[in-house]
Amino acid sequence: MEPQLDSDDAPEEHSGPEYLLHLYITGATPNSTRAVRNIKEICEQFLKGRYELLIVDVYQQPELAHEMDLIGVPTLIKRRPGLVRRLVGDFSNRERC
């Protein structure tokens, strides 16, 4: 799972909202629930209306862990815009998003 460059996503640049975010969590662990709460808060606060957030429970789809090259959980993968970025943690430390 090499870093996916923006060019892959280029054709669908306008097919959705500006921000495409995937949050991978593991069931209802404290870190995961906190992460879900925090990301929703942050998105609502800063990206209201401009984002699409997909929350994936890796326990349900374990093969995704391999495909997405997940190590730390929770992980937020920002697919759009710009470079793909991975943010690991529960967003309790809000220095950036």
Next chain:
Amino acid sequence: MQEFRSSVAPALPKLPKSPTGIEGLDEITEGGLPLGRPTLICGSAGCGKTLMGIEFLVRGIQDYNEPGVLMAFEETAPELAANVASLGFDLVELQARKMLRVDHVHVDRSEIEETGEYDLEGLFIRLGHAIDSIGAKRVVLDTIEALFSGFPNQGVLRSEIRRLFHWLKGKGVTTIITAERGDGTLTRQGLEEYVSDCVILLDNRVIDQITTRRLRIVKYRGSTHGTNEYPYLITEDGISVLPVTSLQLDHPVSDNIMASGVPALDEMFGRRGFYQGTSVLITGTAGTAKTTLAAAFAEKVCQQGQRCLLFAFEESPQQLLRNMRSVGIDLQQHVAAGLLRIEASRPTINGLEQHLVTLHRLVKDFKPAAVVIDPITNLISVGNAAEVRSMLTRLIDFLKVNGITAFFTALVSGRGLQQEMTDEGVSSLVDTWISVRDLEGIGERNRGLSILKSRGMAHSNQVREFIVTEHGIELLDVVVGPTGIVTGASRLTQQMQQHAQTLAAQQETDRRDRELERRRRVLEANIANLRTEFESVEEELRQIYSDEQNRQQTLTSGNQRIAAANPPARATPAPAETK
């Protein structure tokens, strides 16, 4: 190889172990790695940590039908597959058969940003999924510390790695974790060695420009294990470890005799040869036909239909074959027949331990009845005397345990007193020691051979001169001159003198015989004369006797007639008239 023998019956169940299938490692660990528990393999760069991990998986699949998962943090699956393809491990095919799963975990600090609390559950899920999808029994995590470079939060990582070990134990998979060696510690993070049940340390040492790889088991919870450093080798068949000092001096011995290949030499031994499975050492100065003696032995072994492994540290196989052909020892046919294998290499090509490993491997592959090493002294260019000695000790032990006759040649450099000392001091280890030397006389140099010792059989005490002829080695008969055993030209002189003496003595005897014959004939003639004389005398006597009888008879009958004419009372004067 040597099995662990114990006279005490195991009362308690032993720790279950998972055999690695790696040559030699299972013997050191007495059965393998702890089953269902994590094992750490640590070492510096270039030790073969990853390789050992992969071999553990591949052997597990091939030999024990146990699927495995390889989680690689540093190399990608194609890279790994390409790297081990040279060892004959086809990772791609194993993956296709669903016996192996390779999961490359890409850790890149620049892509990862920490935003708060997290754990490594993603890794657990991946691993869990990989294990469950193929029913893996073995797992290798290749250099877990790569995580430390990707995730700055050490506290989380340490607790998560600790949790990972426990989780793996809970899964019941036998795990190998590899780790880089740190400064003064076994691993850089100083963590893995404490949570692993077994720690194997790989070491790559360069001494005198020669690299030797060594392996040591640092800890093994719940089991005894070999504690020494064992050399290992990365060969074209994978890793091969030698448990070199496991000898207990209780190997079975053979009563069979192996001929030396030189009939006259056999005669010098009480039982016409060496015991099978013993070690024979030939020491001698340069040019004393040590190699020829060794080749003669090798030829003899092959002629008896047994296999012989010859290590040549001085000559190339072709050169050896040609040189031996010139003295009537045809090794070529045995090479062609697959009975003789010549392994020629420069001693400096690798370290002593590697030589030993190579030897072990070849012996195991080829299963020879005899091993010839020509010469062992060249090995000293690789290590110091103590190392060479220890290596040779282990080598001799190994061969003895396997009942293989060992035949070594050794070059001794000094002259005079030093001649009977070998540089390696292995002479106390060998069972039979033959010394060949120059017998330098007036203006010439001859070769002499003597047996210094031969354990378990009587042997000749003579120094025998020998010559190398077109038909091999010939021992000459002992010629004792006025000053002891003579050799070479003086031997010839001595022989000529003896011949002349013998001739003279023969002539003298002949002359005496003729004289005797003559006298006998004279006497016989005399006897015949005397007999004739005796016969004539006898004849005469017989004649006289018969005349006398006739006369008596005539007389008696005359008297009777007279008595008939006269009365008996007057017959008295009759006897007086006989004259």
